[in-house]
Amino acid sequence: xxxxxxxxxxxxxxxGPCLTAVLRMAGLRPTRxxxxxxxxxxxxxxxxVSAEALHAEAGSDGVTVSLATVYNTLRQFKDAGLLREVTxxxxxxxFDTNTSxxxxxxIEDEDRVVDIxxxxxxxxxxxxxxxxxxxxxxxxxxxxKSAG
Amino acid sequence: xxxxxxxxxxxxxxxGPCLTAVLRMAGLRPTRxxxxxxxxxxxxxxxxVSAEALHAEAGSDGVTVSLATVYNTLRQFKDAGLLREVTxxxxxxxFDTNTSxxxxxxIEDEDRVVDIxxxxxxxxxxxxxxxxxxxxxxxxxxxxKSAG
DNA sequence: CTGTGTGCAAACGTTTTGCACTTTA
DNA sequence: TAAAGTGCAAAACGTTTGCACACAG
Numbered sequence: 001x002x003x004x005x006x007x008x009x010x011x012x013x014x015x016g017p018c019l020t021a022v023l024r025m026a027g028l029r030p031t032r033x034x035x036x037x038x039x040x041x042x043x044x045x046x047x048x049v050s051a052e053a054l055h056a057e058a059g060s061d062g063v064t065v066s067l068a069t070v071y072n073t074l075r076q077f078k079d080a081g082l083l084r085e086v087t088x089x090x091x092x093x094x095f096d097t098n099t100s101x102x103x104x105x106x107i108e109d110e111d112r113v114v115d116i117x118x119x120x121x122x123x124x125x126x127x128x129x130x131x132x133x134x135x136x137x138x139x140x141x142x143x144x145k146s147a148g
Numbered sequence: 149x150x151x152x153x154x155x156x157x158x159x160x161x162x163x164g165p166c167l168t169a170v171l172r173m174a175g176l177r178p179t180r181x182x183x184x185x186x187x188x189x190x191x192x193x194x195x196x197v198s199a200e201a202l203h204a205e206a207g208s209d210g211v212t213v214s215l216a217t218v219y220n221t222l223r224q225f226k227d228a229g230l231l232r233e234v235t236x237x238x239x240x241x242x243f244d245t246n247t248s249x250x251x252x253x254x255i256e257d258e259d260r261v262v263d264i265x266x267x268x269x270x271x272x273x274x275x276x277x278x279x280x281x282x283x284x285x286x287x288x289x290x291x292x293k294s295a296g
Numbered sequence: 297c298t299g300t301g302t303g304c305a306a307a308c309g310t311t312t313t314g315c316a317c318t319t320t321a
Numbered sequence: 322t323a324a325a326g327t328g329c330a331a332a333a334c335g336t337t338t339g340c341a342c343a344c345a346g
Contacts, residue, residue, distance in 0.1 A: 029345060031301060051336080066303045071336060087289075090233070090241045090311095092335070105278060120273030123288065127266050130253060133292040140271065140288050141235075144281040177320060179326060199311080214328045219311060238335095240310075 005042050006082040006099050026080035036063040037073050041083070046098040048086065048113040049074075086113055088141050103140035116142065153190050154230040154247050174228035184211040185221050189231070194246040196234065196261040197222075234261055236289050251288035264290065 005022050019038045020030040028034060040057055041047060049057075055070040065073075074095050077083040083095040088106040094113050096104075103121055105114040121140060129135050153170050167186045168178040176182060188205055189195060197205075203218040213221075222243050225231040231243040236254040242261050244252075251269055253262040269288060277283050 029300065031345075033302070068304075068337080069302055072301085072338095075337090085238075087235060087238055090235050090238065093238045105281075107278070107281065108284065114278065116275055118273060118275050120275075122272045124270045124272065125266060125268030126290065127264055127268075129290070129292045129295075130255070130262065132295055133253075133255065134295040135290055135292050136256065137291045138288065139291065140286065142274065142277070142283055143285045143287065144277045144283050147277075147280055147282040177325065179319070181327070200309095212328095216312080216329075217327055220326085223312095 004100075005038075005097075006080065022082070026077075026082060028076055028080060033063075033065045033069050034073055034076075036061075036065065037070065038077075038082075041077075041097050046096070046115065048094050048096050048104075048115075050092045050094055052092075087139070088113055103142070105142050105144055108143055108145045116140075152248075153186075153245075154228065170230070174225075174230060176224055176228060181211075181213045181217050182221055182224075184209075184213065185218065186225075186230075189225075189245050194244070194263065196242050196244050196252075196263075198240050198242055200240075235287070236261055251290070253290050253292055256291055256293045264288075 005019075006026070019035055019042070023030040023034055023038065036058060037054065040054060040061065040063075041049065051067065051071050051074055054074070055065065055067045058065045058070070074083065078085055078095060081099060083097060084099045086094040086096050086104055088094060088104060089111060092111070096113070096115070098115060102119060103116045105116055106112070107114065123138060123140070126138070153167075154174070167183055167190070171178040171182055171186065184206060185202065188202060188209065188211075189197065199215065199219050199222055202222070203213065203215045206213045206218070222231065226233055226243060229247060231245060232247045234242045234244050234252055236242060236252060237259060240259070244261070244263070246263060250267065251264045253264055254260070255262065271286060271288070274286070
């Protein structure tokens with residue numbers, strides 16, 4: 001079984017040592033805090049987290065990390081290309097462990113971000129970027145709420 | 149010449165009285181501040197504003213409004229369907245006077261939102277909403293930066 | 297030992313709110 | 322004159338930063 005961290009491929013089972021290597025490759029020292037957060041982020045499948053949520057999760061996992069360090073770490077991971085920032089909600093910043101090109105559902109009642117499972121989305125009729133501009137990315141956010 | 153405020157159509161030239169009517173229809177008393185802000189928002193073509201920017205604009209226009217009132221007014225206009233909130237940037241909230249179905253460019257270097265001029269965008273391959281959910285809206289944000 | 301990372305608390309920018317005052321109908 | 326809106330200052334919120342201490346290499 002393989003998974004991805006940023007654009008690194010890694011084999012499950014050798015996670016501990018591998019995370020160390022990934023951090024090193026990203027130019028980040030593999031400290032206790034960063035390894036613990038990386039393990040939470042990449043230990044299972046892909047995830048979407050907010051700083052506050054990750055901090056709470058670390059806490060209830062017995063990992064001692066300050067909220068400031070969580071914020072700093074998320075930003076460093078993002079700058080290193082290990083995470084992608086997802087802008088869906090003005091109130092909070094979400095980070096996605098899946099950095100490949102894909103789109104999102106935003107579940108409005110729950111303030112939750114979910115990957116759109118298919119890669120079949122195609123956007124046609126996109127206009128040119130305004131004069132002198134180039135497109136860096138196209139984000140599609142499908143906002144959903146419970147059908148009640 | 150006609151324009152739109154929310155889903156109201158109105159004729160230019162009779163702007164003053166018309167704005168009063170629109171506000172009334174939205175259940176909002178046509179106060180001096182709300183009329184002034186509505187005039188700034190709808191006086192020209194469609195616009196994208198942040199609270200701070202609108203407040204500054206009012207100020208340099210000689211209109212005395214507090215920032216809190218600008219925030220409150222923008223929220224009320226949004227709740228009344230006269231404005232649409234555009235989520236493109238975690239740092240700031242933008243409001244769009246064009247409430248019809250359309251998409252946006254976000255100019256990253258300038259923190260500026262621009263309507264995508266065509267209505268030709270089609271999204272194919274959209275998956276079902278997650279079980280028990282229904283789609284409320286699909287947002288497409290095309291992020292651009294200067295081609296330098 | 298040197299430099300990087302961490303934690304805390306304080307600072308920050310944006311947005312909301314509580315309350316006394318003003319305006320609208 | 323009753324109900325709604327306003328302004329101000331203060332609070333609240335998520336996020337960042339400055340600085341002293343701790344840790345990795």
